[in-house]
Amino acid sequence: MSADRDSAGPPAPPWVDVAGLQAAIARFARERDWEPFHSPKNLAMALTGEVGELVEIFQWLSEDASRAVAREPGSARRVRDELADVLIYLVRLAAVLEVDLDEAVRSKLAANAQRYPVERARGHARKSDLP
Numbered sequence: 001m002s003a004d005r006d007s008a009g010p011p012a013p014p015w016v017d018v019a020g021l022q023a024a025i026a027r028f029a030r031e032r033d034w035e036p037f038h039s040p041k042n043l044a045m046a047l048t049g050e051v052g053e054l055v056e057i058f059q060w061l062s063e064d065a066s067r068a069v070a071r072e073p074g075s076a077r078r079v080r081d082e083l084a085d086v087l088i089y090l091v092r093l094a095a096v097l098e099v100d101l102d103e104a105v106r107s108k109l110a111a112n113a114q115r116y117p118v119e120r121a122r123g124h125a126r127k128s129d130l131p
Contacts, residue, residue, distance in 0.1 A: 054082040057082065
């Protein structure tokens with residue numbers, strides 16, 4: 001049972017509600033007969049490529065410039081397009097692998113809450129080697 005649901009109440013609303021997006025992406029692939037190419041390996045590789053294109057936008061920027069990149073006309077469209085590409089491949093990969101993204105996010109956040117308790121993790125970026 002989810003921590004966001006009480007035993008007598010209705011199910012918690014999804015955090016990641018991607019059903020419509022999964023259907024649209026699947027329809028797009030099906031109409032082009034791309035499904036045979038959408039193996040987990042190929043989708044993971046394509047996702048990595050798109051993440052690389054997103055990273056390239058930020059590569060030599062200062063911290064402050066990186067925070068402004070989505071508001072600047074010269075880079076805003078590219079940032080949105082690359083974020084969309086990353087999301088499309090991520091959602092398609094999850095669908096092909098039959099991974100429930102909502103459950104995966106809830107589970108990972110719960111695990112991270114245990115790994116990084118607020119009182120020990122607040123205000124710094126150290127990994128699991130918290131003192």
